[in-house]
Amino acid sequence: MDINKKNLIILHLTVLIWGFTGVLGKVISIDAVPLVWYRVLIATSTLFAWFLITKKNIKISKKQFIQFFLTGGIVAVHWIFFFHAIKVSTVSVTLVCLSSFTLFTAILEPLIKKQPIQMGDILIGLLIILGIYMIFKFESQYTLGIIFGLLAAVASSLFSTINSTLVQKSEPSIIGFYELIGGLFWITLYRLYYGSLVNSAFNLNTRDWFYIGILGTLCTSVAYVAGVSVMRTLSAFRVALVTNLEPVYGILLAFLFFKNKEQMTGGFYIGAVIILGAIFLYPIYKKRQNKQ
Template sequence: MEVNKKNLLILHLTVFVWGFTGVLGKVISIDAVPMVWYRVLIATSTLLAWFLITKTNLKITRKQFVQFFLTGGIVAIHWIFFFHAIKVSTVSVTLVCLSSFTLFTAILEPLIKKQPIFMGDILVGLLIIAGIYLIFKFESQYTLGIIFGLLAALASSLFSTINSTFVQKSEPSIIGFYELVGGLFWITLYRLYDGSLLNTHFNLSLKDWFYLAILGTFCTSVAYVAGVSVMRTLSAFRVALVTNLEPVYGIILAFIFFKNKEQMTGGFYIGAVIILASVFLYPIYKNRKNHP
């Protein structure tokens, strides 16, 4: 198989696995904060084992360590908001709201990198806002889930924009590892503060341990390494298009696993189509703008 086709298949499988995290977040019985703590603990351990096996050099500067460590806190907040949104609403609602990542990136990236905001970015942003408004209007019983889904998208956009500057000087896998370490530290600190960690007896059900193991290994560390490796041969445009399939894969999986619990009003689907169409059109527009 041609290298690019093979890597494209790996990328699709990786994005499919990311879409599956929403399903796991729903079936794991524990709350969002301890769930993310277990996820990061397992992912950090497996990535560290991988680096030791491959004899990867983990040496970075003190400045880089502080930057990655602090950014890891934002990554942890993103995951906590994401899983909490799923707990208080549905997988479909959360994943569609997470698609507003494109809107927040269009705003945050120019601000952080001190670049101009283009009219096309504003138009795509307005379309996404219209879709979110429809979902708010027709799925008002999930207001809390929608809010946390949007906050998760904002946090995701923030750390992704920050990482886009880090990746120019450091290996993505090294960045990811130290951000996971940072995330684990900040969540542990919070759980010590609220007392929940002191009362943790690790007496979860076998089902929860099984799903957490999948979440921490395949959906986090393995998927991350695979996703990073293919980005070296695939264009950023193609990666963006395929990555935008995550909510589509996730919603399909949610329907398969939860059936009637994931059925929404017509207004939700109209809003979802507007958001997803905007998300798919955005990289096409950016690609044409950069290559007229």
């Protein structure tokens, strides 16, 4: 099989696994903060084991460590908001709201990188806002979930924009590893302050341990390594298009697992189509813009 076709299949499987995290977030019984803490702990441990096996040099400068460490806090906040949104609403609502990170990236990236905001970014953003309005209007019972889903999208766009700068000077896998360490530290600090860390492991049942194990290994460290490896041979445009399938895969998986619980109103699906259509148009628009 051609290497590009093979890597494209791996990328689709990776995105499918990312989409599955929403399902796991729903079936795991513990709250978002301890859930993310376990996820990050397992992912950090397995990634470190991977580096030991492959004898990878993970030395970085003090400045880089501080940058990655602090960014890890934003990643942790993103995951906490994401899983909390799932807990108080549905997987479908959360994933569609998370898709709006394209809108926030279009706003934040020019501000952080001191670049002018493009008219095309504004138009795509307006489409996404229209989609969000439709969801708010027809799924008002999930208002809290929608709010946390949007906050997760803001955090996602923030750390993605920061990482797009950091990746110019370091490997993505090393950045991810130290960001996980940073995320683990900040969540541990939070849990120690509120006294929720001690004996929390005893509150987990066997099923929770099983699903958290899958979340921390397959859905985080394994998927991350696989995703990074194929991005070296596939074009950024193709990667962006396939990655945008994450909410689609996630919604389909959620409907498969939860059926009627994930059944939304017609207005929700209209809003979802508008948002997903906008995020699929975005990389096409960017590719044409770069050619000009």
